[in-house]
Amino acid sequence: MGFNVRMVTPASTPGPVPSPAPGPVPGPVPGPASAAVTVPRTVRIGYGVGSVCTATFSTVPGLLLLFYMTNILAVPAWIAGLVAFLPKIWDVVINPWVGQRSDRTVSRFGARRPWMLAGALFLPVTFAATFAGPPLTGVPAAVYVAVCYFLTATAYAFYEVPYKAMPAEMTEDYHERSSILQWKMVFVGLAILVSGAVAPAIAGGDVAGYRLMGLIIGAVLLASMLASFLGTAKAPVVARAEAEPSIRAQFAAARTSRPFMILLGLSCAQMFSAGMLLAGAPYFATYTLRDPGATTTLFLCIVGPLLVTMPVWIRLSRRYDKRGAMILGSSLFFAGTVAMALSGQFGAVYAHGAVLLVGIGYAGLQLLQFSMLSDVIVYDAAVTGKRRAGVFTGLWTAAETVVFAFGALVFGWLLGVAGFVESDPKTPVEQPESATQAVLYGGTLIPALVMVVAIVLTRRYTLTAAEIEQAGKDAQAA
Numbered sequence: 001m002g003f004n005v006r007m008v009t010p011a012s013t014p015g016p017v018p019s020p021a022p023g024p025v026p027g028p029v030p031g032p033a034s035a036a037v038t039v040p041r042t043v044r045i046g047y048g049v050g051s052v053c054t055a056t057f058s059t060v061p062g063l064l065l066l067f068y069m070t071n072i073l074a075v076p077a078w079i080a081g082l083v084a085f086l087p088k089i090w091d092v093v094i095n096p097w098v099g100q101r102s103d104r105t106v107s108r109f110g111a112r113r114p115w116m117l118a119g120a121l122f123l124p125v126t127f128a129a130t131f132a133g134p135p136l137t138g139v140p141a142a143v144y145v146a147v148c149y150f151l152t153a154t155a156y157a158f159y160e161v162p163y164k165a166m167p168a169e170m171t172e173d174y175h176e177r178s179s180i181l182q183w184k185m186v187f188v189g190l191a192i193l194v195s196g197a198v199a200p201a202i203a204g205g206d207v208a209g210y211r212l213m214g215l216i217i218g219a220v221l222l223a224s225m226l227a228s229f230l231g232t233a234k235a236p237v238v239a240r241a242e243a244e245p246s247i248r249a250q251f252a253a254a255r256t257s258r259p260f261m262i263l264l265g266l267s268c269a270q271m272f273s274a275g276m277l278l279a280g281a282p283y284f285a286t287y288t289l290r291d292p293g294a295t296t297t298l299f300l301c302i303v304g305p306l307l308v309t310m311p312v313w314i315r316l317s318r319r320y321d322k323r324g325a326m327i328l329g330s331s332l333f334f335a336g337t338v339a340m341a342l343s344g345q346f347g348a349v350y351a352h353g354a355v356l357l358v359g360i361g362y363a364g365l366q367l368l369q370f371s372m373l374s375d376v377i378v379y380d381a382a383v384t385g386k387r388r389a390g391v392f393t394g395l396w397t398a399a400e401t402v403v404f405a406f407g408a409l410v411f412g413w414l415l416g417v418a419g420f421v422e423s424d425p426k427t428p429v430e431q432p433e434s435a436t437q438a439v440l441y442g443g444t445l446i447p448a449l450v451m452v453v454a455i456v457l458t459r460r461y462t463l464t465a466a467e468i469e470q471a472g473k474d475a476q477a478a
Contacts, residue, residue: 039170039180039236046231047170048183050116050163052224055191057127057156058404060199060217061149062275063295066408067282068131068203068210070415073141074424081412083142084279087150088405091398094154096251098161099394103387110237112162112169113229119159120225124218126152131214135207137424157397159225164370165393168377169237182310185367189306194220196299200282205292206425253388254395259463260376264396266461267369268403269454270330273447274362275407277337280443283415284340287436289348301352302359306366313364322368322375323461329364330455332357337448344440375463382471407447414442 061084069080098115105111130148133141167180195217202213254260285294316325336358343351373396377389418438421429 040234043170043232043235044180044183046228046233047166047180047235048185048187049224049231050159050228051184051187052191053123053221053228054160054163055188056195056217056220056224057123059192059195059278060213061130062278062404062408063196063281063299064199064203064210064213065130065145065149066279066412069142069145070412070420070422072205072207072210072424073145074137074422074427075139075142075145076416076422077412077420078416079139079142080422081409081416083146083149084412085402085405085409087146087153088402090150090153091157091401093398094157095161095398095401096391096394098157099165099391099397102162102165103389103391109233110235112166113232115162116159116225116229119155119157120222120229122155123152123159123225124222126155127221128214128218131203132211153401161394161397163228164373164397165389166232166235167370168374168389169387170235182314182367184370185306185310185363188366189303189310189363191224192299192306193303196303197296200295200299251395253386253391256384257376257380257392259379259461260392262457262461263369263372263376264399266326266454266457267396268399269450269457270333270365270369271400271404272407272410273333273337273450273454274365275404276411276443276450277358277407277447279408279411280439283439284343284351284443287431287439288343289351291348294348297352298355301356302362304356305359305363309360309363310367313367316364317368317371321464322372323458323464325364326368326372326458326461327455329361329368330451330458332361333365334361334448334451334455336361337444337451340444341441341448372461372463375468379463379468379471382468382475385475410446411443414438414446418442 065084066077066080069075069083070077075083102112102115105114107114109117126148130145130152133144133148136144170180199213199217202216203209254264281298282292282295285298286292313325313329316328320328336354336356339354339357340351343354373392377392380392381387415435415438418434419432420435420438421431423429
């Protein structure tokens with residue numbers, strides 16, 4: 001692949017990561033001196049542009065894959081739900097493995113970037129292949145898509161896990177991490193704008209459109225990943241992660257961190273709600289609003305807040321701390337999904353307003369999840385004296401992707417139980433009343449109910465800037 005990677009075995013002591021960035025690499029315990037490190041603007045932008053990949057990959061399959069199978073390839077809804085979900089089970093294995101290996105990696109590109117480059121070389125190809133298969137329908141088409149999507153999930157893990165581990169290693173300042181992630185969220189908003197609005201328009205309603213969409217989105221993924229790989233070449237590394245010796249040890253390490261387990265639980269609840277709502281969006285547009293083209297405008301209501309509310313959420317997280325801001329974001333998401341359930345009575349304009357409210361809440365959740373994850377990693381380092389960014393990030397991304405896909409699985413099963421009839425563009429069908437009611441109520445009220453669980457768990461999350469700072473002082477004094 002053009003790079004030489006050496007793995008540090010658990011018995012050896014990992015040295016400093018070679019990095020083009022000047023300056024010393026502190027030891028594993030965070031302290032006040034390291035908190036002064038400021039990440040250059042060019043690196044913030046270089047890191048942020050990589051989220052075009054993560055946001056696009058989360059959005060397009062989550063939005064279109066289930067609908068592509070049930071309404072283009074004539075795959076039964078319950079099988080389509082399994083196809084969208086089962087490859088993500090593999091993430092439980094591959095993501096922690098990548099996290100562990102990237103923790104141990106020493107190369108002239110640093111610890112994380114070689115893995116990001118590997119993902120960049122393979123992900124665009126497998127993604128395009130998922131939507132550009134042979135002329136198959138029904139179960140054979142489902143098998144083809146499942147194989148391609150499995151390979152895509154593997155390639156994505158190579159990029160996503162090390163990418164999300166980087167902020168905790170760039171700086172140890174509580175609010176500096178939020179500033180880094182603010183740039184990330186700007187690009188997330190732009191990516192969802194492009195992928196959520198443009199991808200459905202390109203795909204249209206036939207096989208040829210979906211093939212073209214796969215190729216174009218694959219090219220977007222490639223450009224984003226390569227730009228991030230190059231843009232983070234001079235990223236500062238204030239601390240180096242330590243690898244756990246086995247996957248079992250990684251799970252054991254995670255269980256010892258109460259803040260991580262609480263954050264993981266509340267984020268899984270949020271991602272389930274988002275995954276189910278996203279999978280249902282094309283069906284909501286088609287069968288509730290009676291306008292398949294409304295998928296694009298509904299997504300504009302989601303992405304608009306991502307682009308304009310980030311500074312507001314930063315200020316809210318400073319004023320009410322991140323936990324308070326997270327509860328507010330979850331509450332707005334809850335209110336918006338409940339309001340969506342009344343769209344059949346109040347029409348399309350009302351529906352778009354409800355989705356806009358969801359988007360405002362979702363913008364806060366996206367920013368705060370990743371910022372709080374970095375906080376947990378730094379706090380754990382202070383308490384335990386170990387650097388386990390790859391461990392926590394690997395487990396986090398595995399749970400996130402599995403639960404997000406589980407939302408699509410539940411929605412697919414809900415449609416199957418409600419009698420949804422699969423079809424292809426040549427033979428459209430009229431859905432039974434039970435299926436359209438499942439789209440309207442099940443696809444909105446179930447996400448709202450699960451978001452209540454997220455709010456309850458968030459109230460149990462107590463990690464603050466003062467607690468992290470005190471943990472660092474205690475570690476230095478010990």
